[in-house]
Amino acid sequence: MSGIATEPEREGKVITIRLRSNQSDMRLLGTVLAAAVAVTFAASIAAVRRLQNPERPWRAVAGDRLVLGVPWGTLVVVTFVLAVYLFVQDGITDFSDPVTIPYRAWSYFYPLGILTGSFAHAGPGHLVSNLAGTVVVAPLAEYAWGHYPDSGDDDRLRSNPWVRALFVFPAVVIGIGLLTSLFSLGPVIGFSGIVFAFVAVALVHYPITTLVAAIGVQSVLTTIYRALQSPIYRYVAEPSPPSAPSWAAVAIQGHALGFFVGLVIGIALLERRDTRPDALRIWAAVLIYAVSRGLYQIYWFGEGNVFYLYRGPGIVIVAVLALVITVALTASERPAVPRKIGRRLARARTELSVDRPLEIAARSGPDRGAEGGNPDADGTDRFDRVYDIAGGYRSSRATRLSSLHRRGVAFLCVLLVLAALAGMAIPVNVVAVDGAAHSPESAIEIEDYTIEYAENVENELVSDFGIEYLDESLEASGVIVASERRNIWMEAVTADHLAYTGEETVTVGGPGWRSTVHVERAGWEPVGNDPVYQVRMGESPDPETVVFESDDAQAEVRIDDRFVTVASEDGEFVLEVTVDGTDAVETAPIPAADESTAAAGLEFERQDDTVYAINDGTVVAVATEESYD
Known part of the structure; x- marks a missing residue:
């Protein structure tokens, strides 16, 4: 019933x-x-x-430099970054999957990416991490700068504490963000370069407090956030797809650039206020922070899934720069070149450039007698005056050398490092990429984007630098997103990752719109050989268009002088049977579950995910369907 x-x-x-x-x-x-x-x-x-x-409440201490003791500028900046994620990247539609590709700083030919690269984020974890760092460290930098001007002149608009808090500080932060986007190496995305700038400004003023906040408090804050979000976290141990190491996914140059920009700002503030920090604290804080945050992680790409981390050279560079920064902040104004050495250098150079020509002129001048006698009195006076002038030149040159003090030379080194970090990005950011598809007939066109699956093609993101050691098989395989108008080229999903997961999505878009492409892989693995697979792509959740088919592969089995090859033809997997010594080939589709087919005298039966060949009572497995995690 x-x-x-x-x-x-x-x-x-x-x-x-x-x-x-x-x-x-x-x-x-x-x-x-x-x-x-x-x-x-x-x-x-x-x-x-x-x-x-305490002797004074923390609110009173904060109120000495902040209006009402509140870091208003930090709150404005956090709100701005969150608004970019929600409304520009369309995180409000899907918080876990924002639009990221068009908001990276791809090159100078794509202004939108330059404007948004430092304020957009790759996902919620990326956003939360950078906002946690901002909330912890930016108030220290804002406190070091202060809402109240040092001069005490509140008449001008820019000296008004509220204007400095709500407009000037956020404007400076946005300016630093644009600077880091403009001179960052590669298609950067994220606020972390500005967070490093906050740390540098705070570090030169409050080294130990900043170190504790940036390393300890930030970690505690993110852990509390995760505890509130997932009080009980369930983890299942399982294999993970091939992926690059964590340090190869970090914009080290962008972080270092932001740090040195903040460092220059911090040093300028100290110079203006004529204050000097403690040398040991500065050196220890810079060294510990730089190492703990991976600023030593200089890396490059090798063949396939190989990455090189130059850890030793990186540590040496960080240690040297920590010392240079300490000298730039704490050294005295004693001459960088001792006066005695300066005078000797000046004298040696002057003698070569002045004394010898004067000596030759004195010996061959017109006032000498016909027999080589001594010059007359007027000639002697003229040459004496020239020697006196040359002596003054020696003195002025020695004075210039002695005027170079140690702190100034170290600060000049800091500026040179900043210039080098920024300069290395210029050649990369002026390169135009080729947005043409490698297989136009199978590529998907969405607005100005081209999405395709390709293997062993030139990686245009890490292009030819003309250095043989760096150009070792820089190829890409996987789902590639390109846009000639936006100067975008990106390996959005690697072939290895897709082989592990079986399906992925790629989101493209721009201001006010987004579109998602679904990618699926299916394949069969012949016994003892590489898998044969096909890739489908489309805008529907169940894509039907086959955009890639791999090469055939033969199973390492021999059945009654017959060989079995798995192939993909026109979107269908087939079994090709050849007889030893002949060129004849018979083809049959791979049977559905619990069904069978035949070719060249062999019967093929499928049980679950395995296809067996049957002949005269002999049963041999020839291929297994791929499975994905």
């Missing part, structure tokens, strides 16, 4: 009810635990605040 549920139906309903009940209980437990985390930390902070009895 239709009104009575059968036993299997009742069991299915019971299981469904239990699953829903368990999920509801887990959500409730998660909410309770998240509330417990928030209440615990709030209570701890309140208790410690009552226990501590």
